[in-house]
Amino acid sequence: MILHGYWRSGTSYRTRIALNLKGLAYQTTPVDLRTGEQKSDAYLALNPQGLVPALETDDGLVLTQSPAILEWLEEAHPTPALLPSNAADRAGVRAMAALIGCDIHPLNNLRVLKAVRDLGADQGGVDAWAGGWISDGFSALEVLVARHGEGWCFGGAPTLADCYLIPQIYSARRFNLDLTPFPRLLEIETRADLHPAFVAAHPDKQPDGQSDAD
Numbered sequence: 001m002i003l004h005g006y007w008r009s010g011t012s013y014r015t016r017i018a019l020n021l022k023g024l025a026y027q028t029t030p031v032d033l034r035t036g037e038q039k040s041d042a043y044l045a046l047n048p049q050g051l052v053p054a055l056e057t058d059d060g061l062v063l064t065q066s067p068a069i070l071e072w073l074e075e076a077h078p079t080p081a082l083l084p085s086n087a088a089d090r091a092g093v094r095a096m097a098a099l100i101g102c103d104i105h106p107l108n109n110l111r112v113l114k115a116v117r118d119l120g121a122d123q124g125g126v127d128a129w130a131g132g133w134i135s136d137g138f139s140a141l142e143v144l145v146a147r148h149g150e151g152w153c154f155g156g157a158p159t160l161a162d163c164y165l166i167p168q169i170y171s172a173r174r175f176n177l178d179l180t181p182f183p184r185l186l187e188i189e190t191r192a193d194l195h196p197a198f199v200a201a202h203p204d205k206q207p208d209g210q211s212d213a214d
């Protein structure tokens, strides 16, 4: 498989975590968001939306939208499972994933932050914008993890929810958000820091992840 992504992109990061948790081999083809490569003709042919990630499967399928990719991985490669075995718990994990994927991440992606800057925000304003939405979502997630987590977001093993959480924490640090109000989320991050699938997916470990510029 080939993952087209960018080292610091949260959606690419969450996809790498899921691939690694499943133990699947893949190559990475970097798409440089700093230079606008996601809008090149070559990349638009893969993903007409011009966003990363895109996953080319061994069968020649091109999958886009990280939630769809993660659900496809779960269906095509069910073991180890990243969703619980009963429907109610699966809904609980998907709710946590959507809390991040639908209600936090879209408000701090590159094109939205550019629009916030175009409206006149300086870096402090951008940090406050992104940090405010992350804080809002993390406050709810902290409560949900208190209800359902037993070491990870939902239960005692990593699920799709953790694939979403760890990149969002990484992003929160880039916006200088104080994470001390979220001790349960930070405990999960500490656990992920010791888990090989999460460690190998970290942006700093990616071949295109050597530059500070962004």
Ligand SMILES: N[C@@H](CCC(=O)N[C@@H](CS)C(=O)NCC(=O)O)C(=O)O
Pocket (backbone or CB within 6 Å): 009, 010, 011, 012, 033, 038, 050, 051, 052, 053, 064, 065, 066, 067, 109, 110, 111, 112
């Ligand atoms: N809902 C999409 C969002 C994808 C997305 O926003 N990707 C960002 C990087 S995390 C991107 O490609 N941004 C480029 C841009 O805004 O031009 C997904 O989950 O795949």
